[in-house]
Amino acid sequence: MSSLKSICIIDDDKIYTYGVSKIIKNYLPGNDVMSFENGKKALSAIKEMEQNNDELPDLILLDIDMPEMNGWDFLNEFQSIRDKVNKEIQIFVISSRIDQKNQEIYRVEWDQKVDDFIQKPVQVEALKDLLA
Template identity: 70%
Template sequence: MKSICIIDDDRIYTYGISKIIKSHLPGNELSSFENGRKALDAITKMAENNEALPDMILLDIDMPEMNGWDFLHAFQKVRDKIEKEIEIYVISSRVNDNNEELYKIEWNQKVSDFIQKPVNIEALKKLLK
């Protein structure tokens, strides 16, 4: 089982994806944050205190205060200091075939994959294998 961190300001989406994971993929740990700043602060604190870090981050792009791209830039400093490999999946309604390749070139080392919203059960099962 995995520890999953959801970073998304859409409370309805966060509730829905949490419900899907709990119902169809039980046993996984979930945490959620409404923007990149809150998530970065929490993960940084976990790393500093040698607490268990998430295995996977489901990251939205369009958020207030700190968006997904800014989170990725800032998170790299934390990532460089830890030994654990954390998978990051960008999940956004803005991801499509036209710009996905451009994103992959720029974020090749930082992002595991780009996934179009809404995410379905099968896509989540595939991620959590």
């Protein structure tokens, strides 16, 4: 049995976010799920969590194409928080625009910041594997 995790979903697609949250709650009960519609809102909330000494997420599911602050900009800004905290936070980039060729390009540039790139739609088994 996997240990419980705090999961942060950052995606502007409300239907996708609802679906992933529902899958996690149904198939992996007990995990804490929070969601934000763009990187700016997520970053603000995570900074507040850090300032209040609240537990930061264990895992972030991050979309790339979002309004206000896209996934790449979020990663750049988030790195300063990640460098300060004594916690491993996994980040999975989830996008419908990831193909094999781009994935290799992204992997070189973002290797230290991203744990993996996952194609949308995310399947139940893939989520179970991430949270195992």
